[in-house]
């Protein structure tokens with residue numbers, strides 16, 4: 001990919017389109033509004049709070065990222081979305097129960113104006129929920145065209161100069177890449193014939209990308225991880241990224257595991273279990289949806305620890321992940337990890353992590369950063385898979401044949417170096433010999 005010769009300014013409004021107005025989406029929108037009103041801090045958001053070091057350590061140049069690259073400002077964000085339920089964003093947020101009633105009350109007028117457009121839904125893909133706010137059409141292609149119309153209407157009514165879509169809908173049943181996903185032509189034929197391997201999330205992706213709108217995938221669904229959609233992203237000069245927001249337990253894993261590997265500590269096993277009681281948890285009770293999530297969560301350790309390179313340390317590790325739907329907890333998930341490691345001469349040790357986390361509180365700033373960075377990439381003319389955004393995902397998308405980078409610290413360096421590269425600054429290698437000459 002060529003270095004962007006120039007980055008178009010972030011002029012005008014940025015429209016954020018969210019398929020799925022559930023816990024994550026509403027926590028994100030409510031949070032943006034609370035921050036805009038000066039009533040809260042955007043904690044967890046790199047674009048809002050992060051700085052970037054430029055040049056040597058002795059140069060003392062560490063601007064805020066949002067001052068270094070031309071990002072859209074929060075005041076310019078405007079929101080729209082789709083859901084299978086008719087609840088507006090205020091009702092949905094109240095239902096999700098992530099934010100307390102006092103915080104929600106402060107943004108009630110704003111959230112109440114965000115009403116979901118009718119969803120393209122297929123019960124076969126999300127078995128445990130059903131709702132009334134659903135599009136009708138002869139086939140999947142017609143539904144995708146209706147989504148395109150929604151996008152065009154939203155562009156007009158919101159007066160946004162640019163749009164970004166971020167999938168915050170449910171986890172769909174597991175689908176493997178098939179022949180129908182291989183080219184844009186086969187994909188269209190498959191939509192027309194209602195092929196069972198075309199998931200609703202793919203319809204949103206197809207509609208966005210063919211409308212020139214960048215697309216981020218927050219769920220572990222296949223969605224944009226197929227050649228047909230990636231070819232379209234390339235041909236339409238659209239930036240895409242995914243998949244599955246890296247929050248909670250996987251975030252912890254990608255913080256801890258690189259540390260074990262860096263110190264050459266062995267790993268015998270890692271058992272992770274969760275209880276959660278939100279709608280996401282309910283959807284994950286279905287074995288099809290759980291399989292999609294499990295695949296996304298399991299690959300992390302293999303890639304970080306590289307057992308093929310370190311067979312004595314990681315060759316025999318046993319990795320299990322369980323998710324249990326337990327309604328009393330709502331969005332406040334509890335994730336336990338039992339980690340069996342071994343050290344010098346093979347002597348065993350154990351680490352226990354008990355993370356009482358809040359899923360959507362961790363996911364909301366990720367949505368914000370992805371929206372702002374994808375819009376930046378788009379204005380910089382960067383098309384196709386944006387691997388530098390791996391930092392935000394459990395299963396980062398990469399070019400075919402490339403293994404994904406899961407180590408959070410390498411991901412962070414990759415992200416910041418990409419920003420430096422975009423702006424023509426020196427990349428930072430952390431070599432540091434020059435300080436001792």
Ligand SMILES: NC(=O)c1ccc[n+]([C@@H]2O[C@H](COP(=O)([O-])OP(=O)(O)OC[C@H]3O[C@@H](n4cnc5c(N)ncnc54)[C@H](O)[C@@H]3O)[C@@H](O)[C@H]2O)c1
Pocket residue numbers: 019020021022023024025082083084085096119120121122126129131167168169170171172200201218219220244245246247248278279280283358359360362363
């Ligand atoms: N920390 C996190 O919360 C986290 C982390 C990683 C990934 N995710 C993923 O993000 C997604 C959203 O999570 P959530 O907690 O907000 O879930 P949620 O269940 O609260 O919200 C999802 C919403 O999507 C809607 N939906 C389902 N299919 C749809 C379709 N075809 N079109 C439009 N709307 C549709 C549902 O009705 C629901 O309101 C899930 O896929 C989840 O797995 C969340």
